[in-house]
Amino acid sequence: MNQIIETLLAHRSIRKLQDKPLTKEQIELIVTSAQAASTSSYVQAYSIIGITDPAKKKKLAELSGNQSYVEKNGHFFVFCGDLHRHEMAGAMENKEVVDSIESTEKFMVMLIDAALAAQNAAIAAESLGLGICYIGGIRNQLDEVCELLKTPKRVIPLFGMAVGYPEKLTDQKPRLPLANIYHENEYEQDEAVYQQQLEEYNKVISRYYHERTKGKREDTWTCQMAGTFEKQSRMYMHEFINKHGLNLK
Template sequence: MSHSAIQTIMNHRSIRKFKDKKLTEEQIQTIVEAAQMASTSSYVMAYTIIGVTDERIKEKLAAISGQTYVQNNGHLFVFCGDLHRTEQLGSQEDREQMQQSLASPEQFIVMTVDAALASQNAAIAAEDLGLGICYLGSLRNDVYQVSELLQLPERVVPLFGMAVGYPDHEPEQKPRLPIDVIYHENHYQPFEHQLPFIKDFDKKLHSYYEKRKQNNRNDNWSKQMIRKFSTPTRMDVGTFLHEKNINNQAD
């Protein structure tokens, strides 16, 4: 990497407006190869990355997500959890033997963690190349349609997308929770110990949102979280996973 990795990581902010310039094949390959070098549970590599270049598919994905930058970017990646490949390796008999494990919540965690680690390596590689990124959980607004558009077989599920490209805005960095809230020594710190730090953070975030140039508002982190979790979203994801024979442990 050209910069120090830490410098690149600490400079992160999500980019939601990109210049009208595509990534080169070389850039795409560097990003994917970096993704592949992430650690992977038991060497399973339980993920597949789909680069979407077909504008018609991108348009449909953008409609699902409701976000223009799903279409307007330098390249669009979709990170999928994948246990299909692993299953297909076996004979009919092997596959029957593998069913219980492949459908277990444990293996769902494995595919999700593997995909997340790979994607974050991709993000850092892209940012190190001077590009910007935005993760896109919004693709899960309609997991069924995304799966159909990308022709995902059984045991392959779309987890999230990532738009990559040349930044066309310079958003301010979004503050993070104080380190005392996130990092605990030896044992879990009770919530009461975390609360004063969270209150400080809420004040900080309130002024961040008030001062922010774009989309400024009267809000803080606690209010945001309570609002978010008060409205269940994407409740069809559980059924979708079951139908894909993932996270589908028999009782």
């Protein structure tokens, strides 16, 4: 096994990070690594906003559900889907691009590009001995986040990434069994097989929580997911995205 795969397999979210700033060199290396990710048709439909202002970090932490590690870390990155510069490119070249920009397809390209760039950034950070934690909570109150970050139309903050020196390493959560994720030639249609795999995984997860909490918690994965999806969080998102001129057709 090579060092890159070892880094990938060692991933875990780190929520206790030292309040010690990253160096300019570290930040630039992480961002440059993000830019090296694959991008659909060279579109590069994302931007990254680094938050160094303590007041902005504090406010983002509040808007994200009072998550302390949004404020206390080595550096906080916000990954944005960005089709603003493509609208500018159309104006510069006197081409009609708005219909394309407002399409679901280009919206998907934007999301995929940003996610690929972010994962490159995460791997780069971890390869430097740093810890990372993705923050979806910035989508809790996106109007306020956009105002705080002064993002223009066609730019959507998608998620944050807290990066820093780990204060404490947590245990890795066991992932779904490979057979439940990887399908060969066609999707597994036998729901009895699928359910059996999930039941086995529930036992693994329940054991993980039991050991980690000394018996105080024994959640199963399917129970967690059913509860999560029953909750209906951030249901304003479709309207918000349309308001910003994206995913309209």
